[in-house]
Amino acid sequence: MYSCVTAGALLGLTCYLVRVEVDIAPGLPVFDIVGMAGTPARESRERVRVALHSLGIRMPASRITVSFSPADVPKRGFVPDLPVAIGILICLGQLRQEDLEDTLISGELGLSGEVRTVRRGMMLLAETAAKEGIRTIIVPEENTAEGAIAADGTLTTGSKEAAGGTLHSTIEAHSAGKKNEQRLKVIGVRNLEDCIRYLKTEKKERDAVIAPAVSRLRERIRDDMETGPDFSDVHGQREAKRALEIAAAGFHNILMIGPPGAGKSMLASRLPGILPPLSEAESMEVTEIYSAAGLLDRKDPLITRRPFLAPHHTVTGVALTGGGEYPMPGLISQAHRGVLFLDELPEFRRDTVNLLRQPMEERQIRIVRRSGTYTYPARFLLCAAANPCPCGFWPDRSRCRCSEKDVVRYQNRIPGPLLDRIDLCITLRQVEVEELTGGASEESSREIRERVMRAVARQQERFQMSKDCRQDEAYLQAAERNLEELQLLAAGQIASSDSERNSVPDTGSESRREDTPSGRSRTHFNGDMLPAEVEKYCALGKQERLFAENLFRRLKMSARGFHRLLKVARTIADLEGEERILVPHLAEAAAYRFRFDAVEML
């Protein structure tokens, strides 16, 4: 007897369908698993046998063959327990092949017959299944919430509502009573018995046996947007707040320098709160990454807030960029669409920090392993904090004995290539006691966010970004690369690199970025602009040009510094609602340049 069950396997950020074929034929008792199955897949033999036994079903003394297709793709981390068990049951006549029409099965089996959680990628699996025309997926009960996200039609791209706007607007649409189309039925089972029972039931009555999961996640979204740490918690530090507003509006990387206790960490953790709320598409993107990493909360898997990652300065390069034998998304990918906060930047190892350079250029990270090349998106806002000098209190002479040379030397610990990509630098000072106790009212994150969103709207118009960020070239490339990888594997050309480092030789970052496939833009915000775009969008009037030239000369800028100045000025103008960049915008932008590398004192 022969049976065929559809399952799915994860590779990086993509899932692909695996056909699990089972055949039971007369012959010497043998249980063969073929199809480049990994260790867990081969071991499933035992688990299935015992699980079936727990239901009183004995494996026949026959020649059992299980085959996974595509046969030449090495399947890693692929646990086909439940599909194999079902396949065997079909062969034994307990279930019919028709029962599995348009159905995908996934899950690990415990020896007692319980169906165990799939650790990663359930959401991606559900996505892939939906795309391939599967109507029902049977998954471990704990994974249903994740699967349900993909199942919900309005939460995915492709539907008209999704293209519209933020999650917020979708809630409105939903509460207005629009019916949400479920494009996939997500069935959660607790054990093998449930699964069998479900499949044995007539299709029409199946919903009564186990109801398809519905995502109840919307209700939480509204709350999430309002809670969270607020800018009004921070007293004083107006300059810093202003700089962070600019950073948020244009997605500029920012460096804060100040003494311990000034509030750098506090402000950084509030930065995600003034970024525009995640759009649905962005939310899906981020959720997918976390799904692939296995970091989603089982009950509440949808990521609705901008990520905020703050690694300690002892973090390893691999943890940052991603790695491991089957590479998981690293911290920079987990910070995708959000904020990566590096506190005490000079304390980080230089070579670790230098790893960030390329992902910051390309908005993605490519990890090369023996098993293949994995590409993950990494479009994050870098926020960094540092003390000005080893003791931390410069230039407060009553506490600091460091010389100017000590200051410059300490600041030199921040690698140049990273500084080159930081558009804003702000110095904080100690908070005065009057500010702490004064009771002056501080602006809330919401007020700041509203201004930021207006500026973001202007940028969206300028760069003609569709609201569907899936157009994001980097993101698509990442997905495409993973698929390409599969194809390459299938054709037998496994990436042969033995090295564990994820370095792709830097062929000159400028040229790389420019040859993007036509039609797709890498630039969403002012902070992303390439020199050519700066020239195009930051054109200056005559008076402004004179002023800018004066700035360039007097402040001894480099070309890159000037380029950064213009980008920041563009964002400041956007915040003011100005189409043209004016002199005050340039002046303010100049105030946020980094100038610790040549502190001039007598």
Place this chain on the structure above:
Amino acid sequence: MKRDSSRYSARQLLLWLSYGAQIGQGTLQRLTGEVTDEITESIAASESGGFSQAYSNEDGDETSDTSQESRDNDTPKGQGARIPLRALFEMGEEELQKAVSGRYRDLKNAGAATGRLLRARCLDPQGLEEQIMRTKVRYVTILDEEYPAKLRETPDPPYLLYYIGSLPDERLPSVGMIGTRASTVYGRKQAEQFASALAFAGVQIISGMARGIDGVSGRSALLAGGRSFAVLGCGPDICYPEENRDLYEQLQSQEGSGILSEYCPGTQPVSGLFPLRNRIISGLSDALLVVEARERSGTMITVERALDQNREVYALPARVTDAASSGCLQLLRQGAMIATRPEDILEDIFGIAADLRAGTQRRHEKATQLEMKQEVRGKGEPTRITGAPLTQLEAAVLRSLDEGEERSADDIYESVRKALGYSAGIREITTTLLMLSMRGIVREESPGRYTVGGILEA
């Protein structure tokens, strides 16, 4: 084996000791006693053909010796006879060893000194002199007439002084200006004021060329067209600290100024050498001005030396909360003279009448072209800066800044808002500060922090 030192002058021998054998002040004193005395005796002895009868005499304790070489002397002296200068050159190896170790209790240091002397035997004093002549470094020994008389009269004058450029002119008054390396805006400002005013009035400024107050003083004196001198804690050919290289170069090139050191060319700046050079700063000066210093600091050691040398000590007051000036305030309590304006010192030096002094000040200020500053400061309502009228916002910002203290936009936020009556945002203030600094009206002292007062154009 006896060598003959009579071919060489005492001066050359001293150079040989310093440059060739690298015998420092402390070591030489330990070996020969007071140099002046011994030289006279040994010259007399060589004329009469024999060594003079040295008498063993435990001298009083040396001045604070922390130099590398004086580590030789950290243990109580031995009981050996003092060695005449020429003998150091002439004595046979064994004899020398015995004689030198006789002067030490700790034989290890004795060995080091002997070693250096012996190794220098292959150097020719005349050759050394010629070698030095070929460089820009000059030297003057305590035997020479040109040796600064003021310095000679101090308890522990260096037996040899190297210099590039000029030595201070004995006929002109000199003031030593010293202060902390970790200076504040206030300290630097005052150093600038005093140094330029004093220099302009013809006073020579002597300092250490260190970071902070020293550097500012030296520079400002040069800029005012005066004579400026720096005494280094390393060889005169070495520029330390590196960030004052511009000052180092200018002191050599500007007429009437100079770099001085008691350490031979090539001596690296080692921390132990610095306290010793401080006695030379005060030794060359008529008075010492402490601009800004903390209690128990290196600057305070210099003050002690100055008091030993009977010099007048002036201290600059500051606010009682200013940690950087705590030493100055302490000095004032202990009876140092107070200096609030350059005139205070000028008065004492020159005894000039009040109106003449005022004239000096005015001329001085015009000479440094600080008209912009003049208009902004002191008159209450800044309204114009070199032609362009100020906006209300600019005026409010300027009024909220301070000459002596650096302030950020955050710092002046409240004050500006109050002044304007309507609210100005932080971004307007940030922008205004930057624009004013571009026009040279305010100065960015450290990133994001400004003071009012134009930039001194060099």
